[in-house]
Amino acid sequence: MDFIALDFETATHEKNSACELGICIVENGQIKETRSWLIKPPSFPYFNHHNIAVHGITSEDVQHSPTFADVWYEIENLMYGNLMIAHNAAFDANVLRGCLEHYGFFKPNINYLCSIGVAKKAWKDLKSYGLKNLAEQHQIKFNHHRADADAEVCAKISLLSFERLMITRNEEIKDVFSKRIKIL
Template sequence: YPYFNPYNIAVHGITPKDVQDAPTFDEIWHEAEALMYGNLMIAHNAGFDAGVLRSCLDHYGFFKPKMNYLCSISIAKKSWKGLPKYGLKSLAEQHNIQFNHHRAGADAEVCAKISLLGFNQMMLTRNDEVQEVMKKNLKIL
């Protein structure tokens, strides 16, 4: 789809052929939005993901919904101060979580596991507690 950076192909292993028959962003956005709306979104290096989502919404002329999101890096930094690295792979190794790095589903699952472990470390059990403790890190799309 119009351009695939060779570096990204090397990192993620996704080629144009892999997605040639996949629906485009504008064809699936409303379904994805319905899943996200009203929920707290968490991603590792979330600022990057939010920027990509904003760019896609702008490209297709879609309204940007008000969505709260957090970065699992900030969750990890609050939960385990002083670690040498806070990358997804490093955090997974720290917690003995095996995964296939740079594969979307596996990365999302590890991000969720790390976030839940972090919330447990901070003794947060409810969404309102998470939002209160993480309010400085909470962002709006």
């Protein structure tokens, strides 16, 4: 089973305002690597105080960071041919689309799946399917609202969900979740 778990943090409400990206690479059902990039958003130096309150990233943190355009080719190579999974995937897919549009990049055909829906299918009666709650349910400690940590927990929750659902291959993910898999 191979996929990429992805998470964005944003500087503002604008969908092109990625200020951090985290990716967790899963190969053969195992986490291979987790990476993150601080990103200087188009709104720089402006960061909305509400966003800062969530993730703690400020304009000073990204002042010497690359833009999304500077890191896209590296990210695209990591994602190429892989299923993308994100927690609240509509948000992350919109941020990715917004960044691609802002910088004039071709939008690749990326299949993506929301780990909330995966978790709901695996565990029917939880009160909350938020990332923090799911992590607590499974005794996973992490630095919430930092993109690399959120991406890795998303990957771990997805793997636990697939295990519970007895899904062991990407073809089975496509069979079980065909109606929930979207295209970027």
